Amino acid sequence: MVIDFYQTQASPPVRAVALVAASLNVSLNPKPLDIMEKKEHLEDWYIKLNPQHTVPTIVDGDLALAESRAIMCYLANEYAPDSPLYPKCPRKRALVDRFLYFDIGTLFKSFADYFYPNLLYAQAYDPEKEPKVKESIGFLETFLGDNDYLVDNAVTIADLAIATSLTLPDSMDYSLSAFPKVEAYYKRLQGSPKWDEINGLGIEIIRGFRSMRAQ
Numbered sequence: 001m002v003i004d005f006y007q008t009q010a011s012p013p014v015r016a017v018a019l020v021a022a023s024l025n026v027s028l029n030p031k032p033l034d035i036m037e038k039k040e041h042l043e044d045w046y047i048k049l050n051p052q053h054t055v056p057t058i059v060d061g062d063l064a065l066a067e068s069r070a071i072m073c074y075l076a077n078e079y080a081p082d083s084p085l086y087p088k089c090p091r092k093r094a095l096v097d098r099f100l101y102f103d104i105g106t107l108f109k110s111f112a113d114y115f116y117p118n119l120l121y122a123q124a125y126d127p128e129k130e131p132k133v134k135e136s137i138g139f140l141e142t143f144l145g146d147n148d149y150l151v152d153n154a155v156t157i158a159d160l161a162i163a164t165s166l167t168l169p170d171s172m173d174y175s176l177s178a179f180p181k182v183e184a185y186y187k188r189l190q191g192s193p194k195w196d197e198i199n200g201l202g203i204e205i206i207r208g209f210r211s212m213r214a215q
């Protein structure tokens with residue numbers, strides 16, 4: 001079965017899916033989309049697949065699925081049901097889901113709200129949006145406590161998703177030094193399979209885009 005993966009390497013939600021797929025040993029067939037210049041995500045054929053016109057979207061047979069965190073759970077459920085990355089125990093799984101929702105609804109949201117206007121439209125940072133960034137990283141610091149990972153002290157898809165979200169402040173040279181546990185956690189997760197070719201490259205692309213823009 002070929003799983004088509006509509007994606008843009010710079011996008012953190014795309015990279016989060018790619019990182020999870022690499023750790024689950026699920027292979028994806030990359031279908032790169034130019035969403036910046038050619039705006040291929042707004043073409044009719046793509047809107048039919050995903051009316052929300054976001055990347056990532058996967059197509060697996062008759063299933064077209066958007067939303068990065070839903071895609072991760074699907075890949076684990078369908079292709080790696082025994083993987084400890086998405087534990088079967090309902091209580092552990094509930095905690096993994098909780099951190100996936102924390103990531104998409106709070107952590108990554110605060111990053112996107114603060115960093116994207118600067119990254120995408122060269123706007124000055126809005127100081128009113130920074131407290132949410134600090135608050136959400138602070139929550140993560142508390143959740144980690146003395147553990148290396150968020151759930152049962154073992155790596156899960158929630159850690160891989162959150163580590164990928166943390167690449168956005170990294171790409172924007174935003175220091176995590178006020179949050180030593182988060183900083184150590186982020187470093188630890190950089191040992192994940194294919195980190196360099198997925199997130200290392202994504203960070204480089206965003207940095208390259210920023211320095212081109214600054215000229």
Ligand SMILES: N[C@@H](CCC(=O)N[C@@H](CS)C(=O)NCC(=O)O)C(=O)O
Pocket residue numbers: 011012013035041052053054055056066067068069104
């Ligand atoms: N919640 C979505 C967010 C996806 C998203 O916003 N992707 C951006 C790129 S980082 C995108 O596709 N933007 C183009 C658009 O919204 O038209 C997910 O996690 O998949």
